[in-house]
């Protein structure tokens with residue numbers, strides 16, 4: 228890192244740590260994202276045996292080391308996640324949750340595992356409301372113990388390894404422990420995000436000590452940081468499995484941090500942690516052209532929404548229009564709006580609320596809804612439909628705010644197993660509570676803050692033991708019963724259009740994995756078009772405005788990672804908007 232930036236960061240963090248100035252008054256010394264991915268000049272990484280693509284080079288390399296040794300995709304995923312929790316702690320980690328899609332090459336079977344956080348048993352539908360029943364301000368809810376769900380990632384890693392691992396569990400921890408003990412180089416993106424968030428990070432002592440004072444010392448010494456507390460947590464997990472996390476001293480510290488969070492405590496108890504389970508869910512699969520596009524079903528809305536967007540677009544000429552025709556983007560945006568209208572009404576944790584997944588993905592239902600899509604003409608209103616279903620459909624619409632954080636990685640191993648995992652602590656730096664070297668999530672703010680609208684209940688309202696609705700969309704595409712593509716992205720509810728756009732780019736427009744990721748983003752979830760600033764997508768702005776859309780130009784920092792499985796060749800892509808890379812052999 229250049230000397231001037233380093234000096235700027237040290238000064239900046241010193242000021243921020245001392246004054247805990249509001250983040251909005253502060254300007255980050257270096258942008259956290261590099262939006263012009265299309266100009267990064269990356270080529271796809273090609274490989275013959277195995278491939279891993281993840282959001283940080285150290286994490287991708289940890290996965291590659293396991294694959295080189297002959298480990299399975301599941302083994303590599305454990306190693307990648309343990310390192311991500313150290314080097315990209317703002318996005319995912321032991322204190323969060325995740326979804327995994329796993330293709331077992333031998334059994335020819337796709338399994339989806341739900342390691343989503345759960346609401347503590349004491350949580351109620353008014354968790355995020357003030358005394359008048361009005362929703363709290365977002366960050367008033369996020370920062371502190373109130374937003375923390377029971378973490379799922381440690382149990383998920385254990386379950387994944389138990390089912391699909393081949394190397395010993397303890398062998399997967401080496402790189403993460405070594406990096407935590409000996410130190411790793413802080414990345415520009417992490418530093419920029421710490422600087423942006425310094426006021427919130429300063430609020431709790433353990434978090435402030437690591438991210439502000441600790442980073443400051445590390446920067447003064449050249450930018451390497453150690454996290455010995457994380458190394459100790461990893462050793463406990465290595466030696467005693469996930470039980471070491473869900474009971475005993477680590478669990479006690481999690482509960483204490485949540486319950487004693489000054490100004491905004493939560494109600495988690497030890498029994499909440501002890502009761503946590505990983506759930507195998509039915510994949511949400513939708514046909515598209517010659518393919519079957521499979522994703523994560525409820526409690527994620529990701530698989531259903533991506534499948535709906537594609538099902539709607541299957542009825543249009545988007546494939547022949549191509550990426551340079553504004554009608555492709557208008558149709559893509561309007562199809563996304565229709566999918567989001569259904570999502571806001573119907574999608575929630577299906578263990579608590581009956582969700583009409585089959586009806587929502589039924590080609591006849593989507594074909595009828597696609598009749599509203601007209602090339603070159605803006606869809607006036609996008610309302611929820613009425614999919615076939617034998618349960619009551621009377622839910623109130625409610626968008627839940629999901630802001631961009633999270634991480635995604637893909638892995639193909641030497642035996643042909645394929646893994647697509649999206650992993651999160653929700654907001655950047657989660658709840659800002661740090662315990663034993665890792666951050667606790669704020670996943671409960673993915674619930675609707677409102678419990679009812681006009682007397683009608685919201686499907687995604689808070690309930691004890693329920694899992695908040697997600698947008699995470701880890702995806703595996705099958706053709707003739709074999710995987711041909713795996714991908715996913717972070718980005719809050721923008722995950723859904725990021726993933727659907729990359730699928731259209733690869734499946735319809737024939738782009739390779741890297742070109743599809745680099746393609747500038749144009750998304751439309753709720754009526755306004757979001758156009759990626761500083762990219763060639765800006766040429767569409769006047770045309771979209773002429774069709775009557777409101778248009779907002781800004782940062783759309785996906786973190787797409789994808790692998791295309793071609794005959795005899797793997798082709799990987801990583802998103803230049805963040806810091807990821809693909810490695811293969």
Ligand code: GLY
Pocket residue numbers: 629633651652653654670673696697698699719720
């Ligand atoms: N917290 C991001 C998501 O689950 O979609």
